[in-house]
Amino acid sequence: MSLQQVTDAYLDHLAVERGLSANTLAAYRRDTARYLRYLDTQRVLEPESITTHHVTGFLQAVSSGTDGGSALSARSAARTLVAVRGLHRFWLLEDLVTADVAADVAPPQPGQRLPKALSIDQVTALLEAVSTDTPAGLRDRALLEFLYSTGARISEAVGLDVDDISTAIGENPQGTDGDQRGPALVRLFGKGSKERIVPLGSYAAAALDAWLVRGRPGIVAKAGDSSRRKSTTRTATAALFVNQRGGRLSRQSAWTILQNAAERAGLDVEVSPHTLRHSFATHLLQGGADVRVVQELLGHASVTTTQVYTLVTAETLREIYASSHPRARG
The missing domain is CATH 1.10.150 (DNA polymerase; domain 1)
Structure with a gap:
């Protein structure tokens, strides 16, 4: 043959x-x-x-x-x-050959690509650039605070329902420094519907509480009134983050929300929803978190995937050392 x-x-x-x-x-x-x-x-x-x-x-x-x-x-x-x-x-x-001559040929190794992470000041500027004067603004701020607080993938965030988050906020409604119970815990459903539990910081809890109390009800009610005027039988979605029509917020819309916030914050770097996930992991490691803990929070199946973030922090350390130590350079 x-x-x-x-x-x-x-x-x-x-x-x-x-x-x-x-x-x-x-x-x-x-x-x-x-x-x-x-x-x-x-x-x-x-x-x-x-x-x-x-x-x-x-x-x-x-x-x-x-x-x-x-x-x-x-x-x-x-x-x-x-x-x-x-x-x-x-x-x-199939007994067409007597040996597998390709079995031991190793594939080329792709270069290590470092995740793009914002500095803490850049993240703060990004979050504070979102006005909370409107229901949509409350939603946008809650979404971005949630992404940075939990390290969630954008698909995980927009896939949440109100019931997935309201109990967690209720466990720590104020999110104050004096609350000894610590941050609330949130269930996320990652790749393959694998469930993991992550903490929800006080800023994100407060932003979500404001969205659920002062933002989401108005959007859902308005969308419901519009549906009734059009004689439709559509009911309000259970989604945590909704669009102006009362439906679940899409990943594309979440991307636009982030891009608009980055533009208003004057950030001159490329920003995507995954940027906040990268920043979440990088800042945890810079703050002394163990890589295994960060692995669990990100929902990585292997710690090898998480270890790429340690390269980011090592690079930061080198930059600080080179610019700060009197004998770092000749």
Whole structure:
């Protein structure tokens, strides 16, 4: 059988037995087609003739673009290698080859990307830039305070219902420094509906209380009146954060709220909803929190994911040392 035939058998296996989506199958088809074109340039005509050297050569070629295609980033090259590994593994299981020559080929390591975090002063300016003179302003302030206080993903925040938060606020309604009970606790539902419990700081609790008492009822009532005038049967949503029509606030709207606040605060850095999550983690670590605690608060499955934030704080320490120590630089 030709290389194309045994590769088509692999793709059929992915479609029929693995049930991969059309988009995923298309990606596998592109990656394996590029691999076969490379093998053709190496005058390799059958699976048994492929060596580990050919696999590593292909990985280097796609990373640099020397195989005639566009150069791939480390992340994209690693994805391509997944397809090649799967191909060789399938050939071994089908007794088309006697060894899996791709098994020990390591993917390229992507460069460590540091999360973008705001300084504490920048976060304060961002939050205080939101006017609370209107119901929408109360909502916007409560949303941003909640994101920074809990480190929640934007999808987790807009997915909350009133019942998810009202009890927590009631446990510590004032959020005053003199309250010995400490911050309230809030349930968040992360990826895979995994539940975690996070504290809710006093500023966020106060902002949410103001939103629930003085902001949300007015918006929901107005939306209800509008619905009745249009003779609809729509009822008010249970969502904690609602839009002007009384429906659940979308992620896109939350993004706009943050962008508007950043503009009013005069921040000259790129800001996204995830920026507040990054800032939450970075500021906790700078304040002495253990990385395992931050892992739990963020809902990371592995502490390795959380440890990227320690690189941010280490960089900050280097900057402070370099600018402050009299003999840091010659």
